[in-house]
Amino acid sequence: MRTGRALAYLATGMVTGPIGFGWSLAAALVITLTSVTHLGGHAFLGAAWVSRRLAGIERRRAGWVLGAPIGSPYLPVTGHRLRDRVGSVARQPASWRDLVWLVLDFPIGLVTGTAGIVVAAVGLGSVVAPAWAWAVPNPHAPWPMKPLLTTTPGRFGLAVIGLALLPVTLWLVRALARGPARLAAALLSPGEHRRLVDEAARLAETRRRVVDAQAAELRRIERDLHDGAQARIVAAGMTLALAARKLRTDGNARPDVDLARRQLDDALGELRRLVRGIHPPILTDRGLHAALAALAGDSPFPVALRGDPAARYPAAVESAAYFVVAEGLTNAAKHAGATAGTIDVVRAGDTVRVEVADDGRGGADPTGAGLDGLRRRVEALDGTLTLTSPPGGPTVLRAELPCAS
Numbered sequence: 001m002r003t004g005r006a007l008a009y010l011a012t013g014m015v016t017g018p019i020g021f022g023w024s025l026a027a028a029l030v031i032t033l034t035s036v037t038h039l040g041g042h043a044f045l046g047a048a049w050v051s052r053r054l055a056g057i058e059r060r061r062a063g064w065v066l067g068a069p070i071g072s073p074y075l076p077v078t079g080h081r082l083r084d085r086v087g088s089v090a091r092q093p094a095s096w097r098d099l100v101w102l103v104l105d106f107p108i109g110l111v112t113g114t115a116g117i118v119v120a121a122v123g124l125g126s127v128v129a130p131a132w133a134w135a136v137p138n139p140h141a142p143w144p145m146k147p148l149l150t151t152t153p154g155r156f157g158l159a160v161i162g163l164a165l166l167p168v169t170l171w172l173v174r175a176l177a178r179g180p181a182r183l184a185a186a187l188l189s190p191g192e193h194r195r196l197v198d199e200a201a202r203l204a205e206t207r208r209r210v211v212d213a214q215a216a217e218l219r220r221i222e223r224d225l226h227d228g229a230q231a232r233i234v235a236a237g238m239t240l241a242l243a244a245r246k247l248r249t250d251g252n253a254r255p256d257v258d259l260a261r262r263q264l265d266d267a268l269g270e271l272r273r274l275v276r277g278i279h280p281p282i283l284t285d286r287g288l289h290a291a292l293a294a295l296a297g298d299s300p301f302p303v304a305l306r307g308d309p310a311a312r313y314p315a316a317v318e319s320a321a322y323f324v325v326a327e328g329l330t331n332a333a334k335h336a337g338a339t340a341g342t343i344d345v346v347r348a349g350d351t352v353r354v355e356v357a358d359d360g361r362g363g364a365d366p367t368g369a370g371l372d373g374l375r376r377r378v379e380a381l382d383g384t385l386t387l388t389s390p391p392g393g394p395t396v397l398r399a400e401l402p403c404a405s
Contacts, residue, residue: 002065002067002174003170003173003174005064005065005177006064006065006116006173006174006176006177006178007116007117007120007173007177008064009061009062009064009065009177009180009181010109010112010113010115010116010117010173010176010177011113011116011117012061013061013105013108013109013110013112013113013180014109014110014113014114014117016054016057016058016061016105016109017105017106017107017108017109017110017113018106018110019054020054020058020101020102020103020105020106021102021103021105021106023050023051023054023102024051024099024102024103027047027050027051030043030047031043031044031047041082041083041085041086042082044086044089044090045082045085045086045089048089048095051095051098051099051102052074052095052098054098054102055098055101055102055188056072058101058102058105058184058188059072059184059188059189061181061184062180062181062182062184062185062188064181065174065177065178065181066181066182066185070184070185070188070189071189071190072190073092073094073097073188073189073190074092074094074095075088075092077089094188094190097187097188098187098188100187101183101184101187101188104183104187105180105184108180108183109180112176112177112179112180115176116172116173116176116177119169119172119173119176120169120173122169123165123166123169123170126165233263233264235263236260236261236263236264237260239259239260239263240260280322282294283315283318283319283322284315287309287310287311287312287318288307288311288312288313288318288321288322288345289305289307289308289309289310289311289345290309291318291322292305292307292321292322292325292343292345293305295322295325295326295329295343296329296343299329299333299341300333301332301333301338301339301340301341301358302339302340302341303329303340303341303342303343304340304341304342304343305342305343305345306342306343306344306345307343307344307345307346308345308347311345311347313347313352313403314403316381317352317381317401317403320374320377320378320381320383320399320401321345321352321354321399321401323374323377324354324356324374324378324385324397324399325343325354325356327371327374327397328341328356328358328395328397329341329356329358331364331395331397332356332358332360332395335360335364336358336360336361336362336364336393336395337360337361338358338359338360338395339359339360340358340359341356341357341358341359342355342356342357342358343355343356344357347403350402350403351400351401351402351403352400352401352402352403353398353399353400353401354398354399354400354401355396355397355398355399356396356397356398357394357395357396357397358393358394358395359393359394360393360394360395361391361392361393362389362390362391362392362393362394362395363389363390363391363392364387364389364395366387366389371385371387371397374399378399378401381401381402382402383399383400383401383402384399384400385397385398385399386398386399
């Protein structure tokens with residue numbers, strides 16, 4: 001199969017090479033002649049459009065040999081004015097790499113295509129020599145071809161030689177196709193410019209998501225303070241005011257004082273839960289392993305923790321890992337009906353992998369609000385968050401966080 005695709009690549013290269021070379025010359029001539037007129041910009045954009053389509057065909061052809069598609073290297077054409085659109089296309093290195101390949105493809109395709117077809121034809125012709133050599137007798141053939149072509153034992157001997165050399169023939173065809181395909185991939189695949197642009201766009205999107213997440217977190221803190229601790233403290237203050245009034249009238253204020261104390265205890269507990277939701281103090285005091293051990297101990301089902309108890313990581317990494325585990329265990333307890341779980345923390349080079357697994361019913365939604373917030377937190381550190389939860393389980397929540405030494 002690979003040899004067939006390689007041979008098809010070599011054969012079609014003998015057609016696409018001259019077409020691309022001829023188009024490059026014609027486009028260069030037209031653009032040069034129209035550059036001094038108002039049609040120059042339109043001619044350039046039209047030529048670039050056709051060149052990109054021809055380069056797209058070359059990417060697909062190279063993918064036959066390489067076994068993987070080559071991505072598009074082009075950036076969107078921006079600008080409303082003709083000059084801006086021309087500049088947008090001309091500034092992209094991919095536009096000029098397309099032209100280079102269309103010119104080089106002609107001689108390269110002609111040489112490798114001819115060589116590949118000859119090698120394949122000779123190899124196949126040798127294997128089936130008994131079927132055709134008798135029809136073209138050549139008494140003047142030089143030795144050693146004369147006995148191989150003009151005698152029956154020689155024809156079958158030629159077939160045996162062809163079969164013996166068949167692996168070499170197949171390797172040569174693939175090798176002849178592999179060189180041009182790799183050169184095409186080097187010129188036509190997304191380069192450093194496209195990678196940097198995509199990285200900048202990804203970072204901008206990550207920054208936007210982080211800003212949104214921070215705003216949502218501030219709104220949550222404000223809501224929790226207003227509806228929780230603040231309301232309890234206000235109630236305690238009113239209860240104490242009532243107790244003070246009773247004391248002035250020699251009334252029994254003990255029940256009111258006890259109630260106020262309970263309200264203040266509840267408010268203090270609410271504040272502690274809020275603080276833990278922002279950044280658990282145990283992370284700072286004892287590290288990630290101890291914090292995860294506390295989460296595992298509080299879980300309603302048995303959870304095994306595996307990792308290095310002495311390992312410490314940057315504060316942001318430990319915080320993200322902690323909340324990933326907390327969310328995974330909470331979801332397993334509330335929605336999955338899990339009876340057992342595991343937490344794995346593994347460092348490989350400059351990456352920390354945190355994995356939470358449970359034996360629940362599975363079917364978790366990867367787009368849920370809680371997981372989306374986690375994903376933003378992890379992506380803010382240039383990490384990745386993945387969820388595997390087939391129906392019936394198990395569910396595996398995995399975060400990979402960069403952690404430079």
